[in-house]
Amino acid sequence: MARKVAIYTRISRDDEGEGLGVARQREDCERLVDLRGWSLAKIYEDNDVSAYKRNVRRPEFELMLSDLASGLIDGVVSYDLDRLARQPKDLERVIDVFDSRKRLTFATVTNDIDLSAADGRTMARVMVAFANKASHDSSRRIRRKHLELAMSGKSSGGPAPYGWQKDDPNKVDREAASHIRAAQKEILAGVRIGTIRRRWHEERLGHPREGTKRIAHHHLEHMLTNPRLCGYRTYHGEILLNDNGEPVTGEWETINTVKEWEAVCAAVAERKKGGTGAGRPVGRKYLLSGIARCGLCHTKIRGQINQRWQPGSKASKYSYQCSVVNGGCGKVGRVGEPVEDLIIDLVLEEQRKKAAEDGSPVEVRWPGEAEFQTVSDDIKALTAAANAREITVSSLLQVLPDLERRRDELKLERARFLRELKRAESIAEGIKNREDFRDLPIERQQSIILHSLSAVSIHPAGRGRRIFDPDLIEPIWRE
Structure with missing residues (x-):
């Protein structure tokens, strides 16, 4: 056999x-x-x-x-x-x-x-x-060979990343670049990457890998924070530095400036830490959840679905209710839509007035720019002196670590400053009325509200009252 x-x-x-x-x-x-x-x-x-x-x-x-x-x-x-x-x-x-x-x-x-x-x-x-x-x-x-190509700012081959032309990876694809910049603005305005990812999937953006239904979360995050966006050359996932300790720049067209890229990276890093400072709310289903407070016990009020609501009925779909379960008194509640409409109109009007008073924009500079430049110049000068053997490597290493640590601290401070500056610039961009506001992702809506308000106090309406009274809704404006 x-x-x-x-x-x-x-x-x-x-x-x-x-x-x-x-x-x-x-x-x-x-x-x-x-x-x-x-x-x-x-x-x-x-x-x-x-x-x-x-x-x-x-x-x-x-x-x-x-x-x-x-x-x-x-x-x-x-x-x-x-x-x-x-x-x-x-x-x-x-x-x-x-x-x-x-x-x-x-x-x-x-x-x-x-x-x-x-x-x-x-x-x-x-x-x-x-x-x-x-x-x-x-x-x-x-x-x-790849390291040599990287040090000279050249590409190592392979398909062009999203944002650059498929047949010429050194030239920007204008349409794709506009989608990247729009998504970065959304991140700076408080929108989560997951929300952007869903929209990109619906619009078939980002060139998802063949055989996959949608672009992966970490792939989209990399697209929006890729050092290549501002011209930096990477090698094995790290930004490549030349002999003087400066980032190697590639020969391709850029989509972002270095400062814009740093601001986006800082916004993504801050969200990963899980903090929810002013202007950075966690994702919620209802606009004023965690922002509204009870006028009696001052506990945070959250939105909740109205169990009696049915499609086509006149009843409110949801309401804001002080809950005993969450440590509140349970005595204050209000239907959701009128409260939100009032707050949206007040915030948009306040921001329009502020924009008119500010007039033409004034260039805002980061206060630490001079120190950052001095530290960077010192590092460059010391490294060049060591390369020219004007000082010993031992002498260089005595002072270089402290200078590099201070440079990195200042770079992080600059990124945070630029993030807040860009966030303030883009937070209400393109919003003319309540309908425009409602079309935004919920995270960006909350960011716009928190940019102007620190809280909304809802006072009790009394027994038997059914007519909405705007005087019982108190916005707490930021100083």
Whole structure:
């Protein structure tokens, strides 16, 4: 009875995605199976999968080992030994299977190696060791090439990131760039990335990866905070610095200025910390939840659905109610829509008046700019002096860590300052009336309210009163 063997094919890179490399291996292996008079039971194929990288799992290789061990197949044919293994540990796993099952067959198109014999195993170990070294040397040369490209501000290849043209990754895609800048403004105005992600999915923005339904949250966050946006070159996820300690800039067109990019990164970082300072409310379903307070006990009031409401009914859909469960007195409540409409109108009117009083915008400068420039210049001068051997490296390292620490502190302060400045500029941009306001994401609505108000006090209406009285709604304006 003919032995049941399987074919294993693998190629590390399939840039065209057509599987031509593994197809050629399969044809040669099939001819060898026919010549030996074996029966082909199965074909295992790991296309575009590395056997050298330790963190890469080869699913078909794992399945092949399992089938060998369980007796479903009696041997393996591969084009060459390095197609099967480039890491010694993978070869040892194959040898362990050959130890557990005697008389297994292994053959390659290029040369035969008997893994059931000691001499064959020794030869296989030597060949895999050389293949591993060749992969290591190649990887080292590629890393060195990519580092050289990075230091010169060039791209290392690959598809153009979202925001740049597909056929020319050095030129900005104006339409995509406008979507990125609009999303960044929303972040500065308090909108969560999850909300932006849902909108991008509906509008089919961001080039989600093939086979996925929508863009992932961390992918969108990276798109909006990518150092490439302001021209910084990265290497292995970190901003690359030159010999003077300054960021390496790329040769592509930029979408943001450095200060704009720092402001967005600061806003994202602050939200990740979970803080909810002024102008940064947590996501809520109702506009005044946590902003409204009871006029009797001053406890925070939250919105709640009206259980009696039905579509088409005249009853209010939701209300703001002081709750005993939340530590309140339970004596104050008000239907939601009139209260919100009143507060929205008051806030928009106040912001219009303030804009008219301010007149033409005045350039606001960060107070720490002079100190930041001085510290940066000192670091640059000391580094240049050490490179020119005017001072010793030991002398440089005596003072450099403190200067770098102060520079990083000032950079963070600048980012926070710019974040607040940009947030104030964009918070009510483009809003003319209550309808425009209602069209905004709930996070941005809350940010606009908190930009002007610190709280809204709802006073009791008394028994039997049904007519909405705006005098019982007291806005607490920020000073």
